[in-house]
Amino acid sequence: MPGEGDEDESDSSSSFTAAVIGGGAGFAIGGPAGAAAGAAIASWLDSQQEAAEDGLSEHHSALLRAAQATNEIADERGGKSASLYLAHIDGDEYGVDAEDGNTRNVLSAIDGDPDLIYSDVGGPTGSMIVEVETAEALTTQKSHVLEQLEDYRLSGYQTVLAMPAGQKEVAEEFVEENDVRDPIYVVEARAIGEFLY
DSSP: OOOTTOOOHHHHHHHHHHHHHHHHHHHHHOHHHHHHHHHHHHHHHHHHHHHHHHTOOHHHHHHHHHHHHHHHHHHHHOOTTOEEEESSSOGGGGTOOOOSSOSTTTSTTOOSOOSEEEEOTTSTTOOEEEEEOOHHHHHHTHHHHHHHHHHSOOTTSEEEEEEOTTOHHHHHHHHHHTTOOSOOEEEEGGGHHHHHO
């Protein structure tokens, strides 16, 4: 398996293939609508390939990508007390340096198990509680997602909604349409490291 942040040739090849297919469709449609359609098709194909390669669901694949990106930033810039906690997947299995256990009861004020908790109290990268969702879940599990985004808030921690590649805009619309309480940060799971800088 490639190391953290590494891309092997198959990753580049599948992304290139998705881009070519999406670009071809966008070109055929033409104009801004074609560009948007092409980008959406490329992103969808890329996310499907990523999920299939990992043997994970779309949700778990996005969670893994968020954990890998967070782990990389924690290693590079995190303080001595930086800790990463994951729910639903075993970090060791994927080369992610996460604390033992899951996210339940990590923060006593939080009832439930957020997908990812990153704590760097007093450190340079901050702390966050992350809920990973998919565009489908925002529709099919709307009330559950809204409840989580309200419940997974704690002073000193940023509340983050992380999405699979190409689904950030859908999540931003969801947050706006449902008047999700600020502050809420919406990011693509694989780019969550940029959020921590």
